[in-house]
Amino acid sequence: MATRYWVVSLPVQNSASSLWSRLQESISKHSFDTPLYRFNIPNLRVGTLDSLLALSDDLLKSNSFIEGVSHKIRRQIEDLEKVSGILSSSLSVDGVPVDSYLTRFVWDEAKFPTMSPLREIVDGIHVQVAKIEDDLKVRVAEHNNVRSQLNAINRKQTGSLAVRDLSGIVKPQDLITSEHLVTLLAVVPKYSQKDWLSSYETLTSYVVPRSSKKLHEDNEYALYTVTLFHRDADNFRSKARERGFQIRDFDYNSETQETRKQELEKLMQDQDSLRSSLLQWCYTSYGEVFTSWMHFCAVRVFGESILRYGLPPSFLSVVLAPSVKSEKKVRSILEGMCDSSNSTFWKTDDEGGMGGFGGDADAHPYVSFTINLI
Structure with missing residues (x-):
């Protein structure tokens, strides 16, 4: 499984199928170790260019937030699995591996109606992910509180004789x-x-x-x-x-000793129950956040492509997973698929061009951003 993908859209001059065939052929010939997939985006509601411009200002910040929540839940899953002695699982989304969901992306019309304004879709995703993050904080705090109580008891039982609980020693x-x-x-x-x-x-x-x-x-x-x-x-x-x-x-009080023993057993049971519950919640919530993130990425590709290439929408969106050594070659291939006069315009700031769209560090004659799955 690759952990870093490029989501790219290229301007279509004649037909999308023709451009797709040319891109497949070129990647296969010059960078055969780079997986290539179509990233299917439906015709979304464009609205006005002014609304797209206003939306683009929020896209990068919202993407960072959603990506951050996704990684936060993933790290929580890894920590819980490690403590529970569970072999690291292959996370899935809607029953398929995470990378497969991305590379075989299909827009969910039921969750995100394509006739909704883009701002409404983006804001809805942000609100949903923010609620999941809040729930995560509450659940983690509850789990950590019980774990802290157990750690305090264990310190008393394992610390030096100057501080530890003596009830297990003195008869x-x-x-x-x-x-x-x-x-x-x-x-x-x-x-x-x-x-x-x-x-x-x-x-x-x-x-x-x-x-x-x-x-x-x-x-x-x-x-x-x-x-x-x-x-x-x-x-x-x-x-x-x-x-x-x-x-x-x-x-020494036998009733006190029994009470402490019962409290310890209950805390241990509570910890196991909360850990199991939190882990299952994380599995489910990770899928929800990742699904929302990929739909957000689709909106981002669509909006940035309209602002870049104009109306009516005419672009080919793809997902690539180049190795580090192949990045330069793949960039060259992608640039070759764009109009040469447009390519001159989109250079990095150092080369006198406009710089990155939407705050991206790199500027290219095509829409491009990176998805880090881990």
């Missing part, structure tokens, strides 16, 4: 809580473990001898228990802090 049997005694949890730097073991019994007066037990260890810290009298707890916290030991507050 009820590790703690003593009675009328007079309490067990505290001390986070000790790994390099200070000997200091802790030699000093914790004497930090205050009411520590139970040999009551400290190591529960867990990570790359930075070790988690120890220590049992002492209730009345001495605050004093012990203060003395421990002075020695560089952190006393973590922790109350």
